[in-house]
Structures are given as C-alpha cells and as structure tokens.
Amino acid sequence: MEIVFLNRLSKRNEQGQELFAQVWIGQHDGVWSAGWSTQHSLDESTDDLWYEGSLWQELLHVYRHELALKMAEGYRPLIHGVFHEQEGAAGRGQTLQKLYCYSDLFPRDDVYEQLTMWRRQKAAAERKAPYFIATNRLLRLISVYLPHTEEELLELPGMGQVKISQYGPELLAITTQNDRTTPFPLNWVTETLDEEVFLSWLYKQKETQYKQELNKFSLTKTIIEGISDGLTLEHIGLKAGLHRREMIEAVEHLDRDGIDMEKLIRQELVNVSEEEQMAIWSAYEELGDTLLKPVMLRVYGEEQAAETGLDQVYERLRLIRIRFRHQVASDRHAG
Template structure:
C-alpha cells in the first residue's frame, strides 16, 4: 500500500492526557483506501472509512468523517486539512461567530415567541415561514435582542426589504426584553472562546458534508438504477426518496448533462402520443418556467378528471426534462 497522504491529529481534555490519531489515504493497484487509526487503552484501533476505486467518493467520505472528528475536538498537526484559504475564512468569520454565539447562548423563551409571531405572519400572508425569517435569523434576534431598527439592521440576513416589512413588529417583541450586552456586536469575538467557535464550525461542516455525501450516494444509486432499467418506484424503494423528490433530482441530473432518457422513456410509456404532443406544444407556446399555465392548457381549468394533481404535475415535469434536453440539443446543433 502506497501512502499518498497522512496527517496526525490530537485531542486534549481536562480529564485526560492528549490522545493522538492518524488520518491517511493509500493506493494500491488503482484501489483507494481511507483510514483512521488511534490509540485506545494502549492498543491501536484502525477504522477503514473507505475502500474502492472512486476518488470522488473517497473525498466525500473524507470530508464528512474528518468533520465529525474535528467537532469532537481533534486538531491536525498540519493545518489546512479542508483546503480553505485564509481569505475566505476571514471574510466569513464575523458572520459565523454571530451565528455560533446565537446558537450556543440563545434565549429560548424569546426564540419561541418569535417563532409564534413568524407562524402567524406566514399564515396571514400565505407564505412559507422561511420567507418571513429563517430559524438562524430568529436565533440571532433572540440572542442579541435589538431595540432599534439600526441595531436590527446589523444582523446578517436583515436587508432593507425585511426591515421595512417586519422590523417594527419584531421590535415590539424585543424591546420588552432586557439584555446583557448591547450593540455594536464587536464584543462577540471576545466573549466566544476559540475552542467553542472551532467546535461549532466543524459541526456545521459535518452537517454540510453529510448532505453532500448523501447527495453523492443518491446520484450513484439513481444513475446505476437507470442503467439497470429500474423504474421510478424501484428507485424510490431503493433510496427511500419519494417520487416527487426523485423527479426533482432527475431534473438536476439532466441539467448537469447526465442521460436520464432510459428512465424518462420507461415512465412515459403509459402516456398516449397525443397527450405528450399537447404538453410539448404547450411548452413551445408558454415556455417551461411555470407548470400551472401548462397544466391548464393541457388538462383544462378543472383537471381533476384527468388524475390527481401530483400525477399530472409529474407527467408535465417528465416531459419537460425531455423537452429541455431536445431543445438544448437543437440549439447546439443549430
């Protein structure tokens, strides 16, 4: 086994001496191996995180597993293990520290009051709650407790539009609360310990890289399933992802240049040529950005007799994948 990368990491706690571990990548006969070895009760414990021929898959697992270890307190002997530039780290650090502090020291009662306000507002305006304010923003408001519009504007995620729409209502809630620290928020960097911030930061990376790994594995399963001739229902059973989310993913794959035609063709075999032609012509006339006008053009203003809305929209989206691919190919040829 040829070792192509190795780094030593250590973790220290108040209750025990420093523990050391090694992270390594090896290669032999075009097969990659990713491993972690540590000393446990005097014996070396080796965990193989990956063995196989895919460098991309190895990298996804590397980032995710490493982020878990670093959120547990392990730190590398050689820094830059995630290959981030100092410029990017410095540029994002102020916002990240505000987010970190707000998650560690949030005032839960005030946060819940803000969530209740958001839920009522979303219901009144018929919007999804996250369009009103994200959980992260409500956490920051509940922690830093702005008392003026200028203070509220200092929080990341509060733009002029949000300030104009919801600023006064938010202040009606927050101005009733006392606070230990005021604005500006420069004090956060000194109150937050470096270890608190680093551990929080690596937990964020853990979540991010977990999502990336799950998406990579989903892509691998779907593309393999397409080649093997599996149906959408087969893929849903295999991956645990429902049909609607799978069609979302098929659209992503098609935009990225992957060939999904085998599956699209299989799913459209039960549609008549006339129905597909009507949908195709509707896309020619109305474009592909919005499905509702196409739905009404093809199935009428009351499409209930043609099937459930979920089924109809799935048909439209399947044909749209094929339509976009063929029109894009025609443009390239032209």
C-alpha cells in the same frame, strides 16, 4: 498500499491526558482507501477503515464527513488543510460565523417562538413561504441579540435595508419587549467566545454539510447507475430508499446539475400517448412552465386528472417539463 496523505491529530480528554490519532489516505492497484488510527501506545493502535473503493470523489465525501465528526469531538491536526479543500473563512467571514455560533450556544427560545409566530402570520397574510419573510437562522440571531433600533438590526447578517423597511418596525416591536443583557455593537462576541468552543461548533457545522454532500453524491451515483442498468424510476427509488415524488425531485435537481436524464424520462413516458405528451407541450408553450396546476387543468381538467391520479399526472407534467425547458434553452441559445 501507498500512503498518499497522512496527518497526526491530538486532543485532551477530561483527565487532561493527550490522546493521539492518525488519519490517512492510501492507494493500491487503483483502489482508494481512507481510515483512522487511534493510538493507545507507541506500538498499539485501533484502526477504523472509513472507505475502500475506486472513486476519488466518493472517498473525499466519506473522508470529510468522518473527519469532521472526529474534529467536533476535539481532535486537532498537526498540519492544517486536512479537509483537502480551501479552509474556512477569515476576517469578516469568521466574525459572522462566530455570531451564528454564539446564537446557537445561547438561545432565547421564548423570543424565538414569538418571532416564528409572527413569521407564520406574516407569511399567511402575504401568501409567501415563511423563509421568504425570514430564515430560521435570521430569527435565531434576532432572538439572541435583541436589536432595539434599525441601526442595530443592520448589524445582523441577512438583514438588509429592504427587509428592514418591510418588517423592521414589527420585529423591533417584539425585541424591545424583551430584556437583553448584551450590547451593540457586537464586536464583544469575538472576544467572549472561547476559541476551542467555536472550533468544535464549526466542525459540527462541517459535519452536517459533509453529510448532506455525501448523501447527495450517493443518491446521484445510485440514480446514474440505475439509469445505466435500465432500471425504472420505481426500482431506483427502492435502491435509494426514496418515494416516487422524492425521486422526481431528485431527477429535476440532477437535470439542473447537467446530468442527462433523457433515457429515464423516455422509459417513464413509454406508456403515455404521443397525443397526450403533445397536449402537455402545447400547454407549456401557451401558459409557461412555472406553475403546474394551470397546465394540469388545461390538459386534463379536474375530473380526468382525479381519475388518472393526481400524483401520476403531476409526475408526467414534471418529466415533460424537463424536456420542454431543454428545448427552450436550446432555442434561446440558437437565437
């Protein structure tokens, strides 16, 4: 095997002893492999094979996820750039990450609960999804740093002037009722946060990110292979461990990513009459494709939709909507 990448890492255990390991990527006859070697002595080590296969992109997803786990445990590389990507942000970007880190390490759950209750009430009153009011991360920042003025609110990432004009007084009504032990401005966070603690937190965030990317890659691969093999949505879902509704969502996401889903759509609609498909298409032309319920009511009506099965009806609507949006985009491009 030809080693194309090798790096040495080390960490100190609780007894202060320095532990060493190596991470590597190799290639032989078109087969890629990646792994980890924990060194016990100069001539003794334990090897862990992370990946062996033909796909470089798949190797990178597995490699990055496994390496982030090791670095979250405290291992640090001799040479930087181990993730084979543009390394993390500096300056303003790192300052923001440290604000997030501190808020995760020193939570104020009592205040956070007050803020999430306020968000639920506000979302219900305005008929919006809660994350449109404020994300969990933003509420966590507010609960920890407890701004007392609109100027202090503006120091938090995610708080702009528009959001402050909408919700600032209500947020401050909550935060000012709680005692705080840290001041504004927040430049003290960078000085206070231990660098090793921050790095371990950062690599845990990377581990979560890489895990999501690996799952997405694996699902994409399973769906593409299933379509190539002529499998139905049901069978692909069984291989991927997803329910039909989750599979439809995955198909929509992959279509937006530019992957051709027409073969699968054609197979899933084979038992849907041309007349029914044209009725759905016409409803989209008249009502638009943003909301499905008006289209469902126009084509089927509540009674027929219930008889057919709402899940099945909405599945057909979503599959035909993919085709419809492609046609609209094609017409717009041609025009």
